[in-house]
Amino acid sequence: MEVGKILGIAYNVIPVKNIKNSAEWFVKHFGFNIRNQRKDYLSLFRDNRPILDLIQSDNESRAVFEINNKKRWVITFFTNDITSLHTYLKSEDVKVGNIVDEGKYGKFFVLEDLDGNLFDVWEHHDCELIY
Template sequence: MSTSFIEQVHYNRIPVKDLELSAHWYRDILGLPLLSLNEELAILKINDGPSLLILVPTPDETYAHFTINGTQAFSIAFTSQDIPGFHQHLTDHKVKVDDIQHNDGHAYFHFHDPNGNKFQVHW
């Protein structure tokens, strides 16, 4: 097969414990527009692109990341043109963030949402 039937990623689903708290955190701390919130899910938009984040409530101990040899590994990475500013913003809001790392002109860091989901931000 030379071409894919897949055009783009439309959305990622993220498990959360408290849907309303999480929806407002993603809106207020990450600055993502909250398009919809009901008891079943919250829909947030990422800028002007087609990508959405869907927050889904669950009582289970489950996360949007996985582990490799017992170490958490992110599955979703965001981009930001202002890595230091975003890092400081999250730090100011008491978000669990790792130090900024640099690798061949590539800067990145990891952070966790209030539910313990691990993400990466890079540029």
């Protein structure tokens, strides 16, 4: 009997204070579409690909962790044009860090959503990303 295999990550779940406000923020800034909306939970997709699930939480925990007292992200988004995305997000007053060019590893910047969840954004043209 052949055993099933993990084929990838279907989606990531992050906690938010206000599901409606957070969903609107992600739709506005990243063009995600909303699916599977329930009372305190919804899914964000890019076309037919699941990206994030938002769950309303009254707890202050967020999708971050610390190493040496520095906050780190748990989710990395992939982009095909990091410079224009970074410029756009800054113009929209989104909290973004500077673009860092790590040569053969690509370019990165960190952003923060309305709730303090951190995300890494990555551009790499020599990486095969199947989606």
